[in-house]
Amino acid sequence: MSEKNNPVKTVEAPENSDVSRRELFKKTAIAGTIAAAGAASTTIAASNAEPGGFSDALDEFFQKHYQEMSKKEMKKTLARLERKAKVKHGKQIQISNTPPIEGVLFGYALNISKCKGYRKCVDACVEENNQNRDTKIQYIRVLELENESMNFEEADHYYNHETVPHTGKKYFPIQCQQCENPPCVTACPVEATWKEADGITVIDYNWCIGCRYCAAACPYWARKFNWSEPSIPEEEINPETHYLSNRPRMRGVMEKCTFCLQRTRKGKLPACLEACPTGARVFGNILDPKSEIRYVLENKKVFRLKEELKTEPKFWYYSD
Amino acid sequence: MGQEPERPVRNEVVVENEIEDEDDSDGEEEEEEEEEGDEDDDDEDEDDDEAMPWNDEDEEEIKVFKFPQSAELLPNFPVFRVKYAGFPEFKIKGRLRSSEYFLCSECHDGVELKPRPIIRELRKEHTNINLEHIKQEHGTEKFWCTICHDTSRPDYLVGLKKQSIHFDQSFLLCGQCHSQNQKDWLFGAHGKRTENWNGERTILLCTECHSPHTPALEPAPPNPPPPARQGQILVKSVHPEGPRKTWDKFIYSKQH
Numbered sequence: 001m002s003e004k005n006n007p008v009k010t011v012e013a014p015e016n017s018d019v020s021r022r023e024l025f026k027k028t029a030i031a032g033t034i035a036a037a038g039a040a041s042t043t044i045a046a047s048n049a050e051p052g053g054f055s056d057a058l059d060e061f062f063q064k065h066y067q068e069m070s071k072k073e074m075k076k077t078l079a080r081l082e083r084k085a086k087v088k089h090g091k092q093i094q095i096s097n098t099p100p101i102e103g104v105l106f107g108y109a110l111n112i113s114k115c116k117g118y119r120k121c122v123d124a125c126v127e128e129n130n131q132n133r134d135t136k137i138q139y140i141r142v143l144e145l146e147n148e149s150m151n152f153e154e155a156d157h158y159y160n161h162e163t164v165p166h167t168g169k170k171y172f173p174i175q176c177q178q179c180e181n182p183p184c185v186t187a188c189p190v191e192a193t194w195k196e197a198d199g200i201t202v203i204d205y206n207w208c209i210g211c212r213y214c215a216a217a218c219p220y221w222a223r224k225f226n227w228s229e230p231s232i233p234e235e236e237i238n239p240e241t242h243y244l245s246n247r248p249r250m251r252g253v254m255e256k257c258t259f260c261l262q263r264t265r266k267g268k269l270p271a272c273l274e275a276c277p278t279g280a281r282v283f284g285n286i287l288d289p290k291s292e293i294r295y296v297l298e299n300k301k302v303f304r305l306k307e308e309l310k311t312e313p314k315f316w317y318y319s320d
Numbered sequence: 321m322g323q324e325p326e327r328p329v330r331n332e333v334v335v336e337n338e339i340e341d342e343d344d345s346d347g348e349e350e351e352e353e354e355e356e357g358d359e360d361d362d363d364e365d366e367d368d369d370e371a372m373p374w375n376d377e378d379e380e381e382i383k384v385f386k387f388p389q390s391a392e393l394l395p396n397f398p399v400f401r402v403k404y405a406g407f408p409e410f411k412i413k414g415r416l417r418s419s420e421y422f423l424c425s426e427c428h429d430g431v432e433l434k435p436r437p438i439i440r441e442l443r444k445e446h447t448n449i450n451l452e453h454i455k456q457e458h459g460t461e462k463f464w465c466t467i468c469h470d471t472s473r474p475d476y477l478v479g480l481k482k483q484s485i486h487f488d489q490s491f492l493l494c495g496q497c498h499s500q501n502q503k504d505w506l507f508g509a510h511g512k513r514t515e516n517w518n519g520e521r522t523i524l525l526c527t528e529c530h531s532p533h534t535p536a537l538e539p540a541p542p543n544p545p546p547p548a549r550q551g552q553i554l555v556k557s558v559h560p561e562g563p564r565k566t567w568d569k570f571i572y573s574k575q576h
Contacts, residue, residue, distance in 0.1 A: 031394060109509075111510075116539075116540075116542065117542055118540060118542050119542045119544075122546075135547075136546055138546050141546070157545070157546065158545045159545065160544070160545045163539035163540055163541055164540065164541070164542045166468070206413065264517065267514065267518045267519060268516060268517075269513065269515070274491070276512070277529075277537075277540075278529070278537065279510070279512035279524070282509065282513075283517050284508075284517050285518070290408050292513065294420075295507040295508050295509055296508070296509045299507070299509065300509060302431075318509075320509070
C-alpha cells in the first residue's frame with residue numbers, strides 16, 4: 001500500500017508553485033482514483049521513480065492538444081519533453097516550436113530521369129528525423145520499376161544490386177506527398193493529425209492513440225507506425241528537433257515525413273535534398289513565382305501520383 | 321621561380337584545409353605571397369583580374385563567384401544574356417575539388433601552346449584523363465583539348481567564339497552545346513541548390529557533379545535495402561534462395 005500512497009503525497013507538495021488550485025485538485029482526485037485502481041497505479045508509481053517525477057507523468061497525462069496549448073503551457077511542455085528525452089536517450093536535445101512562415105506553401109518536385117536509386121536520401125532522412133533504428137522505419141521508399149513501365153504493383157523497393165542504376169530499370173522515390181486534401185487527416189478519429197498553414201501534414205505524437213486508421217487511409221504508404229519502443233544510439237540522435245516533426249517518439253504512435261519541418265521552417269533545405277547526389281530533387285515555396293519549384297511546375301511536364309484520388313499532392317514528378 | 325619555399329606550403333595544405341580556405345581570407349593571403357612565383361595553389365593568376373572584372377566584386381571570396389547582373393560586367397557573353405533573360409540571381413559554389421589538380425600555368429607558363437594537329441593521343445601528365453565524352457559523343461577527329469582549353473591563357477577555358485571563360489563559369493562552356501541543361505540549371509530544374517531554399521540562391525557548378533572529361537555519372541553501389549516486412553520473408557530451410565517478394569509469391573502461387 002505504501003507504493004500506492006506515494007504518488008498522492010508528491011502531488012500535495014508540488015515543486016512548481018504556479019500550479020493552480022483547480023489543477024491541483026484535479027490531479028489529486030485523478031491520482032486517488034488511479035491509486036485505487038490497482039494495476040494502473042503501479043505503472044504511474046513506477047514512473048515516479050524516474051527523475052522526471054510523478055508530476056511530469058501527470059502533466060503528460062493531462063497535456064492539451066498542440067493547437068490548444070497556450071504559450072506558457074507550450075513552454076512547459078517543451079521543457080518537460082526535453083527532460084524526458086534526456087532521461088530516455090541520455091542526450092540533451094532542443095525541441096523547438098517554430099510556427100509556419102507566412103506566405104509559404106511548401107512544394108517538392110523530383111526528376112525521375114535523374115534519380116539513380118542510390119538510396120542516399122533514405123539514410124539521410126533516418127539520421128535527420130530520429131527514426132527507430134530497430135524496426136528501421138524509413139519515410140522514403142525508392143521503387144525500382146521496369147524502364148518502360150509504370151506498374152507500381154510490380155515495383156520493388158527491396159532491390160539490392162551491386163551497382164545502380166541497374167540496366168533496364170528506373171527508380172521512383174516515394175514519400176509523404178503532403179496532400180492538400182489529405183485522407184489521413186479525415187480518417188483520424190481524435191484529430192491528432194492536421195495540415196499546417198504551410199501545407200505540411202503533421203502529427204501531435206502525444207495526442208495520437210495509435211489506431212492506425214491514417215495508415216490505412218493513406219494511398220502512398222507514407223505513414224509509419226512505431227511497433228516497438230524506439231531505440232536510437234545516443235551518438236546518432238539529432239538534437240535539433242521540432243515538436244511536430246523529429247522529436248523522439250514513443251511506442252504506439254504514427255509518424256511520417258514532414259519535409260523536415262525543423263529545417264525548412266528555418267530556411268534550410270530538407271535532408272533528403274541535401275543528400276541527393278544527382279540533384280534530382282527541387283524544393284521551395286510554390287507561392288513564390290521566382291522559386292525554382294515554380295519554374296519546374298510551369299516549364300516541365302509534371303505529374304502527381306494517383307491524381308484520380310483527388311488528394312491534390314504537393315509532390316510533383318517530372319522527367320526530361 | 322622560388323620553388324623551395326612553395327613546395328612545403330603545398331605539402332602542408334592537405335585537401336581538407338584547402339576546402340576551408342575558401343571561406344577564410346587567409347587562403348588569399350597565401351596566394352598573394354606566392355604571386356611572385358607564378359604558382360597559386362587554388363586559384364587563377366591574379367594578373368588576369370583586369371580582364372575578368374567579376375573578380376573585383378568579391379575580393380574576400382574569390383571562389384564564391386556571384387553572377388553579374390548588369391550588362392557592363394558581361395562584355396564577353398552578350399548572346400548568353402539575351403538567350404535566357406530573367407533567371408533568378410545566384411551564387412556559385414564551385415571548384416571545391418580544385419586543390420586536387422594542378423594549375424595548367426605551372427607547366428604551360430607564359431608560352432603560347434602549339435597543339436599538334438595530327439597526333440590524337442594524351443601524353444605525359446595527361447594520361448589519366450578519361451576522354452569518354454569526346455570519344456563517344458563527338459569523335460576525336462574534330463573535338464580536342466583546345467576546343468575548350470585556351471592555348472594562350474592556360475588557366476582559362478575558351479568558348480566557341482574564342483572568348484575566355486573562367487573555370488568557375490564552366491556552365492557557359494558546357495551550355496554552348498547543352499543549352500537545355502544550361503537553361504534548366506539557371507532556373508533551377510537541373511543541378512543542385514545548397515544551403516537554403518529561401519534566401520540567396522547558391523548552386524553547384526556543373527563540374528561539382530560531372531567530371532568535365534567524362535560527364536556521365538558512373539554506376540555506384542546503393543545503400544542497403546529496408547528490411548523485408550513480416551510475411552514477406554520465407555523460411556530459409558524451405559526456400560534456400562532466400563527472402564522473396566510478395567509479388568513473386570503471388571506469381572508462384574498462380575503457376576503452381
